[in-house]
Amino acid sequence: MSKVIALAPLPAPGLGLPRAGSLDAFVRAAAVTPRAPGPAADKRGRPLHDLRISVTDRCNFRCVYCMPKDIFGRNYPFLAHAELLSFEEIARIARIFFDQGVRKIRLTGGEPLLRKNLERLVEMLARIGDLDLTLTTNGALLAKKAQSLRDAGLTRVTVSLDSLDDATFRTMNDVDFPVARVLDGIAAATAAALTPVKINMVVKRGFNEESIVPMARHFRTSGQIVRFIEYMDVGATNGWRMDDVVPAAEIVRMIDADMPLIAADANYAGEVAERWRYRDGMGEIGVIASVTQAFCSSCTRARLSTEGKLYTCLFATSGYDLRALVRGGSTDEALGNAIAAIWRQRSDRYSEVRTSNTARLHKVEMSYIGG
Ligand code: SAM
Numbered sequence: 001m002s003k004v005i006a007l008a009p010l011p012a013p014g015l016g017l018p019r020a021g022s023l024d025a026f027v028r029a030a031a032v033t034p035r036a037p038g039p040a041a042d043k044r045g046r047p048l049h050d051l052r053i054s055v056t057d058r059c060n061f062r063c064v065y066c067m068p069k070d071i072f073g074r075n076y077p078f079l080a081h082a083e084l085l086s087f088e089e090i091a092r093i094a095r096i097f098f099d100q101g102v103r104k105i106r107l108t109g110g111e112p113l114l115r116k117n118l119e120r121l122v123e124m125l126a127r128i129g130d131l132d133l134t135l136t137t138n139g140a141l142l143a144k145k146a147q148s149l150r151d152a153g154l155t156r157v158t159v160s161l162d163s164l165d166d167a168t169f170r171t172m173n174d175v176d177f178p179v180a181r182v183l184d185g186i187a188a189a190t191a192a193a194l195t196p197v198k199i200n201m202v203v204k205r206g207f208n209e210e211s212i213v214p215m216a217r218h219f220r221t222s223g224q225i226v227r228f229i230e231y232m233d234v235g236a237t238n239g240w241r242m243d244d245v246v247p248a249a250e251i252v253r254m255i256d257a258d259m260p261l262i263a264a265d266a267n268y269a270g271e272v273a274e275r276w277r278y279r280d281g282m283g284e285i286g287v288i289a290s291v292t293q294a295f296c297s298s299c300t301r302a303r304l305s306t307e308g309k310l311y312t313c314l315f316a317t318s319g320y321d322l323r324a325l326v327r328g329g330s331t332d333e334a335l336g337n338a339i340a341a342i343w344r345q346r347s348d349r350y351s352e353v354r355t356s357n358t359a360r361l362h363k364v365e366m367s368y369i370g371g
Contacts, residue, residue: 040100042346049300051102053090054370056110057306061138062174065204067367069174071237085308089326091124093304096336104132108370113141119152126153134158136371140177142185146192157189158198163211164218172207186224197224203246204231216255220283227273227286234314235365248289252276255285270298294351303370313348315363
């Protein structure tokens with residue numbers, strides 16, 4: 001499947017929306033431009049700090065907000081194995097990103113635990129250097145894999161879980177997967193010291209608002225941190241409407257009414273989740289308000305798609321084909337220069353300029369670009 005998506009007409013330049021780019025132009029520019037010392041910063045002064053790597057575009061869930069069943073059905077053209085970056089290619093690119101300043105790598109997808117022998121990739125990445133090496137999973141296979149991932153060098157996991165109510169959870173994942181098995185996965189990750197385990201709950205109005213308070217209550221004493229995520233207009237297939245978003249402020253109000261909260265400082269500059277502590281000192285939650293309070297100004301994330309395209313925004317419509325450079329024999333230096341040149345050109349700030357019109361752009365799917 002070719003994922004250099006045809007560009008829908010974009011609004012006027014200068015809005016900071018993700019735009020198409022010619023990789024050739026960056027490679028040529030990088031070859032003649034003397035390299036600036038130190039890590040690259042983009043046009044808005046944001047450094048390159050995080051890399052999300054999608055290791056597969058396939059998933060064993062069909063979450064209604066991410067991979068709706070009617071689109072991602074039997075005939076959906078998932079990537080063929082030969083199109084995926086190999087572990088060696090991923091590790092090489094990751095090391096070059098590390099040289100460009102990346103200190104946090106998250107493996108994602110699709111469902112990353114579906115990629116065979118993922119532990120081997122984790123081992124290769126762990127050898128790169130002093131990295132926060134994490135993974136986001138739906139938890140279905142985590143009970144089996146937590147210890148081997150930890151042994152391979154993974155530092156933490158984030159588990160997606162949209163409800164503790166079994167019927168609601170089965171409706172959200174749309175493959176009738178029971179919540180108990182995800183809870184087993186969370187327990188296994190905790191026992192394997194992949195901690196702190198974070199729990200991501202996407203809230204979609206009309207589906208799981210009722211689950212917000214029980215979820216907060218359950219995890220507040222268990223040592224895991226729940227982050228409530230506003231439903232976003234990622235990709236082009238989830239039929240997103242602003243009316244389906246439950247704003248983070250409403251989520252905080254609902255929890256606060258039951259278990260009083262107090263705002264807490266960010267752990268570090270640019271933290272995506274806004275933190276809230278319980279007033280009685282027992283635990284904390286996070287809210288990720290990517291729709292109602294965009295945090296583009298502190299976004300330091302690049303994304304490497306399953307087939308090796310570099311995206312500089314989750315809401316991008318096209319990416320830069322690093323696999324072509326890798327398979328075309330580029331040196332590490334040429335690759336590093338191309339990545340730095342692409343990052344320096346970056347001006348994306350989609351969430352700050354989102355409208356119902358931009359939501360209709362042909363953005364790449366989250367399962368492919370990596371959530
Ligand atoms: N399969 C893995 C999982 O379920 O965690 C990793 C990939 S998934 C795309 C990564 C994260 O993106 C999950 O926490 C998921 O809930 C979140 N996500 C997917 N679609 C979303 C949407 N439309 N709005 C907000 N978050 C979304």
